[in-house]
Amino acid sequence: MTAQLINGKEKASEIYTALRDKISALPSKPKLAIILVGNDEASLIYVRNKQKAADLVGITAELFHLPENTEETELLQLIDTLNTDSQTNGVIVQLPLPDHLNTHKIINRISPLKDVDGFNPYNTGMLQNNEKPYFIAATPLGIMKLLHDVCPKLTGKNVVIIGASLIVGRPLATLLLNNECTVTVTHIHTRFIEELTRQADILIAACGVAKLVKQDWIKQGAILIDVGINRENGRICGDIDFEDVKDKASALTPVPGGVGPMTVAMLLQNTVNAYLLQNPSL
Ligand code: NAD
Numbered sequence: 263m264t265a266q267l268i269n270g271k272e273k274a275s276e277i278y279t280a281l282r283d284k285i286s287a288l289p290s291k292p293k294l295a296i297i298l299v300g301n302d303e304a305s306l307i308y309v310r311n312k313q314k315a316a317d318l319v320g321i322t323a324e325l326f327h328l329p330e331n332t333e334e335t336e337l338l339q340l341i342d343t344l345n346t347d348s349q350t351n352g353v354i355v356q357l358p359l360p361d362h363l364n365t366h367k368i369i370n371r372i373s374p375l376k377d378v379d380g381f382n383p384y385n386t387g388m389l390q391n392n393e394k395p396y397f398i399a400a401t402p403l404g405i406m407k408l409l410h411d412v413c414p415k416l417t418g419k420n421v422v423i424i425g426a427s428l429i430v431g432r433p434l435a436t437l438l439l440n441n442e443c444t445v446t447v448t449h450i451h452t453r454f455i456e457e458l459t460r461q462a463d464i465l466i467a468a469c470g471v472a473k474l475v476k477q478d479w480i481k482q483g484a485i486l487i488d489v490g491i492n493r494e495n496g497r498i499c500g501d502i503d504f505e506d507v508k509d510k511a512s513a514l515t516p517v518p519g520g521v522g523p524m525t526v527a528m529l530l531q532n533t534v535n536a537y538l539l540q541n542p543s544l
Contacts, residue, residue, distance in 0.1 A: 266513040268408050268487070274523035278319050281530055285320040288544065292537035293322045294352040294378065294529075295344045299337065299363065300330035304491075305356045315526045321533055324350075330360055337363065338371050345373040351540055352378035352533040357429070375539060378532040381429065389433060392440045396539060397532045402434035404524025405466065405487055406441075412485055412513045413464065417442040422459050424448050424475070424501065425468035430489055434466065455479075467501035475502040477510050486514035489521050 285292065294316055298309050309325060316323035326340060337355075344353045353376045359365050369377075374384035380399040388395035409416065421438050425431040426449040435447045443464075448455050450469075459465055459479045467475050468489035480486065490501030500517030507514065515521055538544060 263508045265486075265508050265511040266412065268412055268513055268515045268520060270404070270408060270515055270520040270522065270524045273408060273411070274404075274527040277524075277527040277531060278315070281319045281527075281534055284534060288537065291320055291322050292351045292533050293324065293349055294354070294533045295324050295326060295350050296354055296356060297326045297328065297337070297340065298356045299328045299332050300360050302358065305358075309356055312526055312529060316530060316533075319530055321530055332360075332363075334363055334367070337368055341368070341371045345371075345376060348540075350376065351536040352376055354379045354529070376536060378529060378536050379429075380433070380532070386428075386433065389436050389440070397535070398437070399429055399433045400528035400532065401430050401468075401489065401521060401525045402437050403528040403532075405434060405489070405521060406437055407528075408487065408515065408521070408524060409464065409485070419443045419463045420446075420461055421464045421466065422446045422448060422462035423466045423468065424455070424459070425470070425489070427468065430468040434468070469501050471501055472499050473501070473503035473506075475507065477503075477506045480507055480510055482510055483512040484510075486511045487521065488515050488517050490517065491522065 296309055296312060298305060313323045341353060344350045353372050355368055369381045370383060372382055374382045374396055377385055378397050380397040385395040385397050389398060421443045423431050423435055426447050431447055435445045438445045446458055448458055456479045460481055462481060462484055464485045465480055466487040470490055470492060472492035472494045486502055486507060488500035488502040492499050498518050
């Protein structure tokens with residue numbers, strides 16, 4: 263393998279150490295409320311990982327696990343309660359929600375000051391305007407941290423993102439644009455996608471299609487960031503065919519151990535920032 267491995271697990275562990283030190287100096291523990299509706303298998307694993315990591319750094323993560331058939335009004339009421347609870351610093355709703363619930367309406371109800379997932383329109387709008395939001399979505403934020411290490415000067419870089427979701431592709435495109443990159447966002451309806459990806463100095467795959475990106479999709483020496491988490495023959499793999507590209511790229515993230523651990527670390531960092539935001543005298 264000639265490409266540099268971008269080790270998200272190691273980077274996340276450094277962030278955990280810094281957070282643990284910071285939290286131990288606070289007068290009380292920051293608190294994160296996690297709302298989970300239903301029993302989606304992947305969501306249960308993600309929530310458990312978030313709780314474990316929170317525990318490790320000294321954040322109290324309280325899970326509100328509601329049944330699949332929870333009514334919208336009930337969920338909105340819970341969010342209202344948590345928004346006004348002075349002991350709760352961050353509130354997140356694990357996505358996806360069951361089909362009968364309006365995701366936008368629910369996310370929009372979280373106070374922008376407690377929206378540690380950074381999905382509330384106040385925070386996304388501030389990011390879009392290149393102003394300072396209270397919080398930026400954890401996955402894009404984690405990717406930016408990894409990118410700054412391997413590519414400290416982002417200005418002028420050609421970046422192609424595969425995937426235009428609200429939680430990854432769109433906020434990431436905005437962050438990169440705010441860092442003076444030239445950004446192309448592609449999606450399921452993009453035609454001749456390989457012609458675009460081959461232009462990329464930095465290629466970010468976030469589409470949820472196992473091993474979609476092959477060697478002939480990338481430019482020699484490209485930096486590759488793989489956001490995808492897919493299961494193939496009982497094993498986890500990304501959206502990039504790691505074995506196929508590893509001798510052509512200059513640097514790339516593995517799956518698992520790349521973007522995933524950074525997402526959790528950034529959520530916890532946002533929670534500590536929420537605590538400090540709500541306790542301005544500290
Ligand atoms: P999503 O389903 O909301 O969006 C997928 C996007 O990819 C859409 O814009 C769609 O048009 C595009 N797309 C789908 N198939 C495509 C194709 N063949 N070619 C080009 N574009 C295509 O997904 P999401 O929530 O953004 O998640 C994407 C992937 O990233 C999933 O595998 C998810 O599990 C993973 N994910 C990982 C993390 C992490 O922390 N590592 C965080 C969030 C999501």
